[in-house]
Amino acid sequence: MQTEFNDLVEQHLGARLPQQLAASVDLTKLPPDTRTFIERMLVLMKRAGYGVEQFNTALIRWLSVTIPTMLPRAWGGRIPPITLPGRHQKLDTYVADAYSPPFDNVPVYVDIGCGFPPVTTADTARALADWQIYGVDRSFADFVLYDEAGHYACFDQEGEFQYFQASMDPSGRALYEDPATTRRRFESLYAYLFTLLPESDGKVSQSIEKDGNRLIQNHIRDFETDNLILIKKDLMQLDLPPATVIRCMNILIYFDLQSRKKMLSHTCKLLADGGMLIAGTNGYGIQTRYAVYRKNGEGLSVDEFAFSLDNLGHIVFMPWFSMHENDPEAMLLAELAGTIRGDGQFWPSFSGRLDELLKTQRICVRGSDGFLQALAKEMPLAEYFQKNAAIWQQLEEDGYPARAVEVLEYAGHKAWINGVGDIAIEPQPGTLPMG
Ligand SMILES: C[S@@+](CC[C@H](N)C(=O)[O-])C[C@H]1O[C@@H](n2cnc3c(N)ncnc32)[C@H](O)[C@@H]1O
16 A cells, blocks of 8 residues: 555654645655655654644645755756845845954955855845855856746756746746646747847847846846856866855755765865855745854864744744755754754743734634644735744744743753844754865
8 A cells, every 4th residue: 555645744743634634745646856855854843843733734735836846856957046035134144243344355255056046145245245255156047037927937058948936926836836837838938039139249148028028148247246256167166265254055955965075175175264154054034044164274163053943933844855864954953943842831832822923914723623724725925924024023022032042051052042143052063064
């Protein structure tokens, strides 16, 4: 007999989901990479003490619709350039607090695996105006096509489709439900607009707009400014002036431990002595986890491992996002979350308050079966993000980060709230790879 999703949930979390919730995840219909993703997720959930009763329709939809279109297999094996403006705002503040002008020499900041379009590197160049910023990625698409709703697709030099990403427009959800149709729609728009595109010498961007759809060649050139240079290169081939700070967000996660160590070693070579490396993972500016490394002499040491309070939520995705078994950052976060969820004082208070806020914001309510029930059939993403932000701001104002720190200290960790309000610990040696 086939193992069902609910069997896996029961094996890992000790209880079954209501059948109407579990039924949307049909393991037999999901690609193999999504099935292994789900198994890793359940391992992390168990370690994090995530109760089966926190499963919700948004998480189920993420597993059945979003994850199959997010993993590299869906994009011809390439690591997708997924990114969004504002995603690393908090990390920009972290760096601005750690290094304040005036500087004797212009400090160098390198954003590795900046994604495309490089909107987060552009954010950083604006936030750290006194710095020289480099955005580096091994792949920048040659053509980008924005449709009238702001959804976009990337094409290579030969006009081969590479990737699409939905905007926050409510029509975005449907794009992922039928990715093949989405791709065909973008391909035919591209074929039409390409014939109208003016010649390009590659030094500047060229674009053509028709009926709200805009095709841009060499879009990368639109992002360069006085303090921002964009470089198409693999990290392992990169050579730049010694960097004061390197950011490596949402990239190492795609690599196995051995490759990750090599990449960390190479970033270490690129850092100035005493320089800082920030490496980690997050969603669209939420559910963040990161390690802050420091170059000391020839090697790296870890100053802190930090995570945002929202990783402890009921409706969460990123704590379960990993590409390889035993991802060190995901495992460490799960262990810390498990300690916090296991605290008999903290958890009932926090979890109850979160339920209350989810209800006040009209997102969901806990039903008589103990499970969360959505209050709106389909909430536009932008509205959900706004409500979600209000919930986490309230929980911060309620003082839960400081209480979570106390729980971690009681469990023997050196813990604190860092300069940008995240919960930080000093990891035990060997917990995180150093290169
Ligand atoms: C998921 S995107 C992350 C984008 C951005 N850092 C963010 O957090 O929004 C990962 C990017 O890493 C790039 N990448 C993967 N391996 C790389 C490597 N070895 N050297 C340079 N870029 C790499 C991919 O091309 C992709 O654009």
